Amino acid sequence: MNIDWNKFEMVAIGAIGFTSFMVVVYSFGVRFLTNAQNQEAAAKKGDAKAARSELANRIAAYALFALSAAVLAYGVFIMFETMYTKK
Amino acid sequence: MDSAFLVVAAVVAIALFFDFTNGFHDTANAMATPIATGALRPKTAVAIAAIMNLVGAFLGTAVAKTISTGMFNEGVNVLPQMVFAGLTGAVVWNLLTWFLGLPSSSSHALFGGLVGAGIAYSGFASINFANMVEKVVIPALFAPFIAAVAAFVATRLAYVITMRSDAQRAATGIATGRGKYRYGQWFSSSLVALAHGTNDGQKTMGVITLGLIAGGVISADAGVPLWVMVSAAIAIAAGTYAGGWRIIRTMGSGLAEIKPAQGFAAETSTGSAILASSIFGFALSTTQVASGSVIGAGLGRRGGAVRWSKAGQIVLAWFFTLPASALVGAASAWLTHIGTVGLIIDGVLMIAVSIAIFQVSRRNKVNHHNVRSEVEGAAKTVASPRQVRKEAEAAAAAAKKAAKKSTKKGGKK
8 A cells, every 4th residue: 555645745735824824814804994994984074194004904895705605716726727737 | 128127226226225325314414503503594504505516416436436347256146136235224224324314424324325335245255354344444543533623622722713702792792703704614514514515426326337237237337327316416416305304303403513613614524524535536434524523613612512412322333334334234135146136125115115214203303493503502593684684674564564453553543
């Protein structure tokens, strides 16, 4: 019996790495969006500093959500491409 | 009609039925946590899972090849009756564990059934144990552990990143915003459903292909026929839509109390572990991976608890899956050995057992109405803008009606 342990190692690294990356990116998105939502009221009252901060947080949050969606899509694409090209 | 053709047709039929049971047995893998956290309504969740399973089943055939070519040693005469007997063992075990609400592995039930039937027909030497150990047994031991570690790490990270100190909260009124993970769960649970379709949809394709090769319908080096892919994809999607509510309840609330951030971490971990394994053709159990992820996520939250007694029951079921389904498969093979009459008796017995299990399950029915009833602190379901509008319209109409009624009453007075 010849078990290729490298494959298991790759699965472990891939799964833990990919999961951690996705969750970290999404979590920062959640944090920035929550910051933005909490400054919304002050920004509406005309506080310029709060308005700037709210906009910056919101942009950062949406950028991170978009990044996590793109990474997810790319990850799925890579995996299926590998499966198709595998002999 | 040729009896050999009838046997192959029976194999295809039971394989598709197995695929259906596999679908509803495993809906929980993707959708138990989003249902438990309120990220998705139960019916919406199973509909999404069904669509993603349908799509996933068409993507790749690496796992199908593991089953159709790697289970038995070269030179072993695999008979369609043998495949039929193996599938009987898998179906019976799947239905029994579904009735008990235990998320056991459909894949291992399938392997167990086939191994049992193979041994009954051709002895121990017929099984390619080396391949089985590498592609089935070792992934079964490692995959849940890997998924649990990934989910644990990811949950910890999610809670650290979104953490706010009590002083900060009191001073600014800022909340943690962790409810927003529910939106992420829409995508992460869809990823799991897609991965499930890729992995489990292919298993049935592999078994049908094995039956077709055994029946001499296609050659051993032929790939998976298109009609096999289509029918297997439809069967698993239909089963998924039927929803295995009993197992959804166990996975969503019985194993650990899951909050949205944990659900997101668990699903991402499950999806990535399954997809990474699929690349290497490991026919791993999506159920075991999903259960491992839920346990990892349960432990990852400070103060979170895992119900170890339930986890113990589940692990016990995992250990019994291979031998129990192998025993049923072997008994079934003994019947099919008799000939066509034995095959018919076998089929009738399997149908009778399936009906009996369904009938008994109706006494304590679990469906989309009561699947979340036992979830402690289940969050309010995230409603779409359309649903919110509809609910508001209905409330306004009811208020208008009540006002009209009271005006009429006032007028009469």
